[in-house]
Amino acid sequence: MFGRRWTSVLVILAAINLTSCAQIEDPCKTKARIVADDKYCDKYWECDNGQSVQYDCPNGLVFAGKHRGVTEGCDYPWRSNYCEYPKAQINPPIGTEHCDWLYGIFGHETSCTRYWTCWNGTATEQLCIGGLLYNENAHSCDWPENVDGCQKHPLCNEDPNGNVPLGKSCNRYWQCQGGYPRLQRCPAMLVFDRRSLRCVVPPTEDCDIPTTTAPPPEEEQQDARQGQHQKRPSNDFQEQQQGRTRPRN
Structure with missing residues (x-):
C-alpha cells in the first residue's frame, strides 16, 4: 500500500515538474514516448501509463535516445554530443575496485x-x-x-627501431617504430632470419623454403585480428544489454 502511494506521489510531482519546465517535451505526446531531461544528461523522461516519469541512467552513463547506447537508451558520456555544456551529470560517481563509475x-x-x-x-x-x-x-x-606519458614497449628495449622475432614464426616478426612494436609479415617466398633480423631468401638455420599451401586457419584468424587492430584501434568492449533495471528518480 505504502509503495503504491509513494509511486503515485512521485508521478504527480514529476507531472508538476514537467509542466513547470517548458523546455521539456511531454514524452506522452511524442512518437518515441521518451525524451531527454533539459538540465541533466544522466536523466530522462518516459511515458508510463499515461504519466511522465523521470528515470536515471545507470551510474556513469548518459541518455542517448531510445534504442541507442549500451543499455536502457544510455551510453558513455564521451560518445557523440550526449552530454555537452550546459548539461551535466547530476548523479555522483559510485566507485568499485578499478571502476570510477559503475559503468x-x-x-x-x-x-x-x-x-x-x-x-x-x-x-x-x-x-x-x-x-x-x-x-x-x-x-x-x-x-x-x-598516447603521452607511457613507457616504451619492453619488446623494443634493445633497439627502438629494430626488428624482433615473433616466437617460432618463419615469416612474421615485430618491427619496432620509435620504441613500439608493430606486426609485420615477410614478402612472399622470403623468411625472417633471426641472425640478421630481416627477411631473406631461404633456407636459413631455422626456416626452410616456404610452401605455397595456405597457412593454418588459426594463424590466418590471428593475423586478421592483428590487422584489424592496426587499421582501426578499438576498445574491445562487449556491450552487454541483458538484465535491465531502471532506477526511478
Whole structure:
C-alpha cells in the first residue's frame, strides 16, 4: 500500500515538474514516448501509463535516445554530443575496485597496454594488442604516438627501431617504430632470419623454403585480428544489454 502511494506521489510531482519546465517535451505526446531531461544528461523522461516519469541512467552513463547506447537508451558520456555544456551529470560517481563509475572504460593503474571495462561495478581487464596503447582521452586502444606519458614497449628495449622475432614464426616478426612494436609479415617466398633480423631468401638455420599451401586457419584468424587492430584501434568492449533495471528518480 505504502509503495503504491509513494509511486503515485512521485508521478504527480514529476507531472508538476514537467509542466513547470517548458523546455521539456511531454514524452506522452511524442512518437518515441521518451525524451531527454533539459538540465541533466544522466536523466530522462518516459511515458508510463499515461504519466511522465523521470528515470536515471545507470551510474556513469548518459541518455542517448531510445534504442541507442549500451543499455536502457544510455551510453558513455564521451560518445557523440550526449552530454555537452550546459548539461551535466547530476548523479555522483559510485566507485568499485578499478571502476570510477559503475559503468565505463578506465585506464589501468600500472600498465599502458591494459585497461578496465566496468559493467555494473564489475571490472574486466582488457589488453591492447598489435603494439597499441590505451588512450585515456579516447577511451580506446590507440597508436603509441597519440598516447603521452607511457613507457616504451619492453619488446623494443634493445633497439627502438629494430626488428624482433615473433616466437617460432618463419615469416612474421615485430618491427619496432620509435620504441613500439608493430606486426609485420615477410614478402612472399622470403623468411625472417633471426641472425640478421630481416627477411631473406631461404633456407636459413631455422626456416626452410616456404610452401605455397595456405597457412593454418588459426594463424590466418590471428593475423586478421592483428590487422584489424592496426587499421582501426578499438576498445574491445562487449556491450552487454541483458538484465535491465531502471532506477526511478
